[in-house]
Amino acid sequence: MKGKEVFFQGNEACAEGALYAGCRFFGGYPITPSTEIAEILSNRLPKIGGAFIQMEDEIAAMASIIGASLVGKKSLTATSGPGMSLKLENLGFACITEVPCVIVNVMRGGPSTGLPTGPGQSDVMQAKWGTHGDHPAVVLAPASVQEIFNETVRAFNLAERLRTPVILLTDEIIGHMREKIVIPEEGVLEIWDRSRPDCSPEEFLPYDTSKGIVPPMADFGSGYRHHVTGLNHDASGFPTNKPSLVQPEEERLMAKVTENLDIIEKYEHLKKDGAKVGIVAYGSSARSAKAAIKQAEEEGIPVDFVRPITLWPYPTEPTLEMAGKVDVIIVPEMNLGQMIDEVQRCILGKARVIGVNRVDGDPITPENILEKIREVV
Amino acid sequence: MAFNYDKYMRPGKLPHIWCPGCAHGIVMKSIIRALDRVGLDKDRTVIVSGIGCASRMPGYVDFNTLHTTHGRSLAFATGVKMADPSLNVICVAGDGDSLAIGGNHFIHACRRNIDITMIVFNNNIYGMTGGQFSPTTPHGKLASTTPYGNPDYAFDVAELSMGAGATYVSRGTVYHAIPLERQIADGITHKGFSVIDALCTCPTTYGRRNKLGSPIDMILWFKDNTVGLKAAQKLSPEELEGKILTGVFRNDIKPEYCEEYQKIIEMAQGAVAGG
Amino acid sequence: MADRYEVRLSGAGGQGLVLGGVILAEAIALFEGINAVQTQSYGPEARGGASKSEVIISDGDIDYPKATKIDLLLCLTQESCDKYSVDLKEGGILLADSRMVTKLPEGNYKVYHLPIIDTAKDKVGKVFVANIVALGAIAGLLKSVSLENVEKAVLRRVPKGTESLNRRALSLGYELVT
Known part of the structure; x- marks a missing residue:
């Protein structure tokens, strides 16, 4: 770069x-x-x-x-x-x-x-x-x-x-x-800006989805006077409690994410031949996991690794793939077990899932994870 | 000639949600006449509100309007104003919205002296939720959550605003709609944080419970129980007992927040020597 | 993993140990072209309390950023020495202030018991440059970083007007071990 x-x-x-x-x-x-x-x-x-x-x-x-x-x-x-x-x-x-x-x-x-x-x-x-x-x-x-x-x-x-x-x-x-x-340098990474309306202010609807699931957005002060409210609203931006309008709008909010997974999802997936143990880790715990995986490899234990970079929506696909290959998935996290539930949810029972959890203010060490790897092999 | 409100109303948005006899409409009309009097550009004006009966007002008028979360109008408005200080920013809020859940935002907006005009629709009650006591419900009065009388003492909005640093502070009533309009207009043109304590009435959830008579009786009550600040100077403490003071309590010039921040921008960019 | 080298700077809050770690790591990462990661841990106190700053140095990737088997431990207080010397690996370097640390730990360490704080106080005239004196000594003991590059890093991070003071502190620290 x-x-x-x-x-x-x-x-x-x-x-x-x-x-x-x-x-x-x-x-x-x-x-x-x-x-x-x-x-x-x-x-x-x-x-x-x-x-x-x-x-x-x-x-x-x-x-x-x-x-x-x-x-x-x-x-x-x-x-x-x-x-x-x-x-x-x-x-x-x-x-x-x-x-x-x-x-x-x-x-x-x-x-x-x-x-x-x-x-x-x-x-x-x-x-x-x-x-x-x-x-x-x-x-x-x-x-x-x-x-x-x-x-x-x-x-x-x-x-x-x-x-x-x-x-x-x-x-x-x-x-x-x-x-x-x-x-x-400027220009190396792509920068996206919100799309703004190309219609006249008179024609403008703040939640107009006729051209796509994400409506163009007008700046306050730019001539496109409109109403913004935390109440459920229709395309015009004004409150509505009509079931026929509320349900699709709520569903559209979710669909903005589910229909754009190609730009949202991001993860690291490392595969080792013959791995029977996998790790799912994120954030700083993923660094400890990586160190543990290298040490395990030196000891002759291959370990697969999935690291969600986009945590939500959770990357189901690589986790499910890993679960199909390994017997045990270890989920180290600095909490008493949170993402482990999400891992459980998406692997359809294909592997055993165990946590390595610390909430004592010290990070999870590579040794903490390595012990668990040795234990399950 | 009757004032034509249509120019400022969004077509098709009436009837409003307010009860028959509610005085919020009088405050709304005073605001509209004040905006007309000042001649604000609709495109360059943002009206922000929180939650409650008063906070529905922005939906009816044809400006950039922002109906936010309970008590937070000033916090949103501060972001709007700081992002573009050339916008005219007005907040409308009820007494519970602005002074209870939004009390912290209220005093800090006063302290910053940011150029926002805050109009408090002060009807002494939480109307939308059915008449619970608010920070301006007088001591001893009945509300749905003070069935034995209100044990709390009320805020004086003007005193609170002045104590916190607001530089334009006034109080009007819905009986005195023309002076109220003038105060709102002055608050808007004032450079700095302005608070207009607009006394109004809630016959449905406050008046009935406290046997204050008809909606008209409640509005007329202001006629007999308020005294203008000038007139008050000539009255004895005994004569002023139980009266509410109205008028302009403060109109001071003090550095305004966005202008102060502009100086910081210039300092940071090296335009000011010695910065 | 063999090339991983772990440094911990420890003492009390306010002794400039976090800054010391940042300077050392920056000198290595930016000017020596070797990987270095700096972390810290501290309590709620801005002054006093226990404070430590760690620098991990490696030719390869540094996955785990914290020290577990320390190669070089600096202690500017007795408390930090008592607390952290257990993490020092056998044969590792213990760099302890001779005024503040009076009781040295038992064990197979290379011990440098040096007047770091006194050098700052008496020879430089400012006790607050003790962290830079210590950096000078560390630069003399570490193979992975030159004194010149530590000096370059020091000058990037210290306040304007204190450059010559810090340069002097650094070279006096270096002389303590060479």
């Missing part, structure tokens, strides 16, 4: 990726371990004519980025578990009103305040199911500093293309870890 080599922290790469993607508004609230993203953007955004605001709380921060996005600005907020719980209210608003935005959750340990400076992966189900009501979920889970940069760009791209909020789930380890990465 053509670009500039830098030695960056994960949170730094996230801020840089956002700017690369065209982010021009950040609304946030201080919380460990995500605060560096806000600090960097408070410095960088005004330099390029963008805006940074520290709001009075997490709820307001989430609201502010939706407001800014409605004016046409690509918008970001960043938080961690306790803050994410508060953002969920307006996350649902962004889903039903189809306002593109990106939310970063640098996961830490514990329910409530938990382990503020320790890593965790306990928000993976919250990311999918957290806000109430049926809603689409697009969640990306990078595992390296370079991947944080690239996936932040992709998060904005998907948000714009699908008109939906996208969550970037990192954790304290990769958020604070520093590695050498390449900041690509």
Whole structure:
């Protein structure tokens, strides 16, 4: 990749990726371990004519980025578990009103305040199911500093293309870890912008799906006066409770994701000859898994590996394929067993699934996983 | 000549959801006349609301309108305004929406002095959910959740706004619709955060329960129980007992948030020496 | 895995150990062309408490970013020495401050018991450059990084106006081990 080599922290790469993607508004609230993203953007955004605001709380921060996005600005907020719980209210608003935005959750340990400076992966189900009501979920889970940069760009791209909020789930380890990465030159990574109406303001319908499942979006202030509401609405944007209109619109929100899997799904699938053990891991735990797989190989134990980079929607296909080959699938995660249920769900009973779980504030070590591999072989 | 509201109404959106006798329509009409008086460009104006009876108002009027989550109108509006400070941004909210669930956003918008006009449709009750007491329900009054009388004491919206730093603060009533219109217009033209405490009535869930008479009686009550700020200066504390003060409480010039942020942009871009 | 080299810088919050780790890793990753990953762990305190910063160095990919079998351990407090020396592998290097660390652990280590903090305080005149003095010593002990490249990395990260101070701290630290 053509670009500039830098030695960056994960949170730094996230801020840089956002700017690369065209982010021009950040609304946030201080919380460990995500605060560096806000600090960097408070410095960088005004330099390029963008805006940074520290709001009075997490709820307001989430609201502010939706407001800014409605004016046409690509918008970001960043938080961690306790803050994410508060953002969920307006996350649902962004889903039903189809306002593109990106939310970063640098996961830490514990329910409530938990382990503020320790890593965790306990928000993976919250990311999918957290806000109430049926809603689409697009969640990306990078595992390296370079991947944080690239996936932040992709998060904005998907948000714009699908008109939906996208969550970037990192954790304290990769958020604070520093590695050498390449900041690509402008133009190296593709940047997508939301489609805007090509009709006249008089003809404009804010949820017009005649040309595709994702309706074009007009900026507030651009002459296309329209109404945006968190109530169920029809194509005109005004509230409706007509069953014949509500059901298809709710289904369309979900279909924006299910019908665009080709651009949303992303995973790593490593296959070894004769593997009877497989691992599914994501985020920083995937790094421990990779180290364990290499050590197992040195001990003569081949291990297959699936790493979802897009966590939601979950990559069923490679997991099912792996389950058809191996006897046991190990799912290491820094929680007491969350994605393991999703793995169980999609493999149709074809393999035994066991977890390696830690929530003590220390990362899962390669040795933790290796022990389990040896145990099951 | 009667004022023609059609220019500002979205065709086909009436009847509104408000009950017969509800005074929200009077506040809405005052807002429309104020917008006309100021001459705002419909395309460059965004009206934001939260949840509740008052928050349905933006759906009826022909602007860029944003009906958000409960209490959050100012937080959304702040994002809108910061993203494009040249937009005119107006928030409409009920008393429960703006001062209970949205209370934190309210005081911080005041503190920032961001150029947004907040019109509180203050009818002392949660109407949409059936008449629960709100932060402006007077002490002792009945609501569906204060069957023995309200143990809480009410916020004074004007005092709260001034204490939090709003730079234009006024109170009007639906009986005094013309002064209310003027206050709203002044609030919109004021550079900074403006709060208009628009006293109105909810006959259905508040008036009936507290035996306040007909919808008309409730509106006329404002005539007899409010005193303009100027007139109040000539009255003794005894004469003012139980009266509600109306008028413009504050109209100050203070640096506005987006203008301050523009200075930061210039500083960051090196346009200001010594930045 | 054989080429993996693990460094842990430990002490108290406020001693600049996270920055020290960042500088070391940056010198290696950007200027030596070898992979390096830096991580840290810390408590809620901005000053005091236990603090550690780790640098993993490798010719190959660094999957697991944390230290488990430490090759070089820096301890600037007794507490950190007591807590972390158990992770030091046999034959590994223990670099301990001679004023703060009075009780050295038993074991088969190459011990460098050096006046890191005193050098910063007395010879440079600023106790806050102790982390840079330590970096100088580490640069002298590590084969994977040159003093020149550590200096280059130091100058990128320290505040303007403190360059000569830090350069001096670095070379005095280097001299402690060479």
